[in-house]
Amino acid sequence: MRKSFLSENPSVLWFIAALGLFTLVITLLSEATGAGLISTSFVKTLGKTLCLCLIAIAMDVVWGYCGILSLGHFAFFGIGGYAIGMWLMYARTEGIVLESLSGQTIPPTPQEISDAIGNQIFGVVGSSEFPLIWAFADSLFLQLLMVVLVPGLLALVFGWLAFRSRVTGVYLSILTQAMTLALSLYLFQNDSGLRGNNGLSGLQNIPGFEGTPQSTIAIVFFLISATALGAGYVFFAWIVSGKMGSVIKGIRDNEARVRFLGYHVESYKLFVFTITAVISGIAGALYYPQAGIINPGEIAPIASIYLAVWVAIGGRGRLYGAVIGAAFVSLLSSWFTGGGAPDINLGFYIIQWTDWWLVLLGLSFVAVTLLFPKGIGGLFDYLVRKQP
């Protein structure tokens, strides 16, 4: 079964080989495990980029293969980040609190410890009480379960309501935008229980590994992210190949026809929407420990639109296209906005890329949509076809 799937999809093997080689090279050049030619911060950037590639292939499955233009998948990414962030923040604060209280002659009561942790975490929003949603924050296992369950359940309920009412096309896109906007606005509130606009911070410090240098933590997360991307790629390639792929591509091309063939289209859409939301949550849970901080601005509607732009530029309906688009555009974006690109002096006006990058991105999105609807990934088709 597996063997026939991989032999029928050689591009999957090529992708895994390329990803493996890339991972090996970075590991050999990194500060912690190799020659030290690549800085720790750049290893983190690459690790984060791999997570963005993972959510991009999820987006490609839901949009490029199933035709559902979700502009809310970053909400699931953010939820995954918050879920793991809660444990990271709780466990680390607990460690600090226990250490500072250990000098006291009278051992602190559990209530005192809990109050002190609450004060540390929620003092910034004028509170010290643990909200209900932090009930499992002391358990890494349960919070990891939340990474999968919360995005999955939200997608299941949202998708069930939307698809059952046969909301499609631009109306569905608007609904998904509303979902991520509502979640973002809710989290901005100080009494949301997740520290309002401060978000969760210090996530790069992994509890239990206080003595481990960041360079090692960075390369470990980089390797985990690469593994997750590889596994996610194989998983999604399996989903979109074979008969399942036929049906969901059929739904994209002619939903009514698939319905008259006897398929319950809504179940398929719900399946694809939910499974991609879960993978997006996992990607977010790997991203934010590398970013170090998550706040509600991360899941603003624009983030999900960027995601669609990456996939469109990389090439819809091919998984490697989504990876190329996400990696290329997000790295280019940090180069331009991070001051890497030199300003252009026109004499009468100086083009500063920190301001003009968005214009360039917007123009390239329009150009790709109009001129190269298959995106960068379409170039591969062209090259493959040229060779006999």
Next chain:
Amino acid sequence: MSMLLEVSGVSVSFDGFRAINNLSINFAPAELRAIIGPNGAGKTTFMDIVTGKTKPDEGHVIWGDRNISLLGLSESQIAMEGIGRKFQKPTVFEDQTVRQNLAMALKNPRGPFAVLTHKKTARNAARIEAIAAEIGLLDSLTRPAGELSHGQKQWLEIGMLLAQDPRLLLVDEPAAGMTVEEREKTTDILRRAAETRAVVVVEHDMEFVRRLNCKVTVLHEGSVLAEGSLDHVTANQQVIDVYLGRSHA
């Protein structure tokens, strides 16, 4: 003989326009039937009602040996009950190969998890090849459906209907845009299919209907105007009036 499908007293209006007006029509388990009628006679709306796309305002649609009502069922449930529909415009999945198109239509469990764990079997492959041979596309199994000619796409769609193994096939204008040879072949495919199941052909083209050589139902303004052999109905003065647009009576 008990009927496969009984439509009785069905009416439906769109914004005050009565597209179907107290329509009653029955089909036997194995018969070939042509439905003709001028534009706006309600032919497509009739198919929409039977396949669940449109819900009628009143009337009954009773199906099969168990006499179940189709009115409470969704499109996919009706399709699973054994009613297949071919649209006027050929709608095949152009990005996918002929084999993939047929495999999708082939009668098999339709749930997402059954499909996800679906394995290719020799039996399914044999069924696909038998259907491809029937519609004359055995040599084209690996071609993308988008590359097929117009006539071949129509056949592929009929083949997808056959793959569903329905008890009733609703076929909307199968001969539109076909050459003479293609029409002959289409006629053969439909007549062979009608040996084991009910095939209902909606058609404008009298010549094609004559070739089908079957019972004909004439629809006009949403109800049955005449029924019988083609010679019988074309001799009917009302049918002549409707088709030639004479307004004297």
